[in-house]
Amino acid sequence: MKLYGSTTSPYVRKVRAVLAEKKLEYQFVPENVWAADTQITSLNPLGKIPVLELKAGDMVYDSRVIVEYLDTLSPVGKLIPSVARDRLEVKVWEALADGVLDAAVAARLEATWEGRSTLQRCQPWIERQMHKVDAGLAEMARLLADKPYCIGGVHPTLADIAVGCALGWLSFRFPDLDWRSRHPTLTQLLTKLEQRPSFVDTMPG
Incomplete structure (x- = not known):
């Protein structure tokens, strides 16, 4: 998986923290949405980070959607209760x-x-x-x-x-x-x- 985002974004940090807690491997790709040469809209039509690229090439965006998906990938450190x-x-x-x-x-x-x-x-x-x-x-x-x-x-x-x-x-x-x-x-x-x-x-x- 690839995670596109900025190290100053709290929404990106939430995803990165979940990835760490779940012990999931990924590649972090820095993306500055304010830069003139940003490619963010090719990843997310809303022009926002974070964006998670799955192995199949699908793009997942919105931090709440991403972290809920990540919590299903491993039983390690379950972060969202099932009850x-x-x-x-x-x-x-x-x-x-x-x-x-x-x-x-x-x-x-x-x-x-x-x-x-x-x-x-x-x-x-x-x-x-x-x-x-x-x-x-x-x-x-x-x-x-x-x-x-x-x-x-x-x-x-x-x-x-x-x-x-x-x-x-x-x-x-x-x-x-x-x-x-x-x-x-x-x-x-x-x-x-x-x-x-x-x-x-x-x-x-």
Whole structure:
């Protein structure tokens, strides 16, 4: 398999972390969707990463679709439970983490994208997106409570990987955003996850 993506993308990191947890072999192909010579639309008509190329040459896109497929390839490190209620809980956590990222990415692009001038940037739009980030983090902290992992248990699931990638990206791109002191349980979870090889080897940068 080949994975097309960027080392700074949290969505790509989620897929890379799952590949590591599942101990699946693949080739990583760097792809900058903002470069003038990007070939991303030949891989994904939506022009987004990550894209997973299967051995047969089929292209799979959207990180949520990719990681669900990857979890079926090996019984090692099962990340999505088979029990319907637990599976639903994991997928809700993933949607929440990705939603926080969607809002944070939108805010950052509005503030930094070179295609917009300073006068064209909309501060109320940025604030609206960051409000979503704050609300999402608060909900994560509420749901996590005092559990060791997102849905409890003694091992992380896809929920924890998704949340860890979201929190890691916020620390990377929004270093001045003080979410750690406001949500110490999320800080503890991220610290625990960052000790795992799947997170150590996929640090954004």
